[in-house]
Amino acid sequence: MNVIRLHSPVPRADIADLTSLDRKSVTNLVNELLAEGLVLEAGKRSTGKGRPLTLLEFDRTGHWTLGIALSGNDVVGELVDLYGNCVAMERIAYPLGAARADVLGATREVARRLKTSAGDRLGGTALAVPGILDLNTGVMRHSVNLPSLDGVDLRSELQDTLGSNFAFEESSRAKALAEKWFGLAKCEPDFVCIDVGPGVGAGIVQGRRVFSHGLGYVGEIGHVIIERDGRLCRCGHRGCLEAYVSDEALLRELNGQAPSREEGLEGLDPGNESIQRVLARAGYRLGFALSYLVNIVCPPLIVINGGLMRFREQVLPGIQRGLQEGALPECLERTRVAASPLVHAAALGAAACALSRLFEIEGHLYV
Numbered sequence: 001m002n003v004i005r006l007h008s009p010v011p012r013a014d015i016a017d018l019t020s021l022d023r024k025s026v027t028n029l030v031n032e033l034l035a036e037g038l039v040l041e042a043g044k045r046s047t048g049k050g051r052p053l054t055l056l057e058f059d060r061t062g063h064w065t066l067g068i069a070l071s072g073n074d075v076v077g078e079l080v081d082l083y084g085n086c087v088a089m090e091r092i093a094y095p096l097g098a099a100r101a102d103v104l105g106a107t108r109e110v111a112r113r114l115k116t117s118a119g120d121r122l123g124g125t126a127l128a129v130p131g132i133l134d135l136n137t138g139v140m141r142h143s144v145n146l147p148s149l150d151g152v153d154l155r156s157e158l159q160d161t162l163g164s165n166f167a168f169e170e171s172s173r174a175k176a177l178a179e180k181w182f183g184l185a186k187c188e189p190d191f192v193c194i195d196v197g198p199g200v201g202a203g204i205v206q207g208r209r210v211f212s213h214g215l216g217y218v219g220e221i222g223h224v225i226i227e228r229d230g231r232l233c234r235c236g237h238r239g240c241l242e243a244y245v246s247d248e249a250l251l252r253e254l255n256g257q258a259p260s261r262e263e264g265l266e267g268l269d270p271g272n273e274s275i276q277r278v279l280a281r282a283g284y285r286l287g288f289a290l291s292y293l294v295n296i297v298c299p300p301l302i303v304i305n306g307g308l309m310r311f312r313e314q315v316l317p318g319i320q321r322g323l324q325e326g327a328l329p330e331c332l333e334r335t336r337v338a339a340s341p342l343v344h345a346a347a348l349g350a351a352a353c354a355l356s357r358l359f360e361i362e363g364h365l366y367v
């Protein structure tokens, strides 16, 4: 399945070479996939000698997965095919600090619309939520972005619409999954995905597996202290990265006061010089915090995602300066830093989470 996903259209002979399975086994396995309608024969490839080879690819019209992602101000759902191509998207916005009923109501409505579009083609559903989530029970322990969901049993609340078996993931880790399945890390087994927006989080991927203890307390790079006795962070400590580069911190720095609830980074003019200075400084601070990560983990790739990357041209040079100041050159020269090209990465990551049930067997990662 993964050879077809990554190499299609692909002939059976190439699948045999890439998997080291013998050709008879590949023929039998492909016959099963053809019978299930997951795979189609899609044209021929001339070999120059002998018979042309029949190419295989997934059926793009028959097997879809639904990923839904909640954020502080909206819910986005994406229906994707087996390659991760978006087939349909729905979004409903709500105000920051929205009441529990409004957030859950919007989530149900997005799910209902996309499930109607998918009909019997829907193969799985998953939800990505920002916050500290108990992945075993589906209970939200604490969400800074969605405070009305604190303590809510999301599985019980949403199973009427999402089905009893839907999967969960925390948003920053979901974005890492999106990079692994569909983004810059498709061919990179070890990488870190940094999410910079209302908060700052990290998804750490090692051997294609997202590092997690199942409790959701992993990757809190937003609370690495970059200034001793610095700004007060909402976690209670002083000088955390998040107190300098979160959306709210940047808007506060620009306005000299706390932003209103509706304000976001969307309206910032990157041509404005004072805004450029603030963005460059944010990049530098982010890079300096990432230098700890580079020195400890030395990831071959750091993908940066989230609202701040809307201003990647202003931010990326600062990140490099911060990294150069804090990281060992020997580690840094092995680490590539890139801005994510994905749109709606958290929803895509949720879809990947559901897809993984089809492509991965627990304990045996093939992707």
Ligand SMILES: [Zn+2]
Binding pocket: 222, 223, 233, 234, 235, 236, 237, 240, 242
């Ligand atoms: Zn903090």
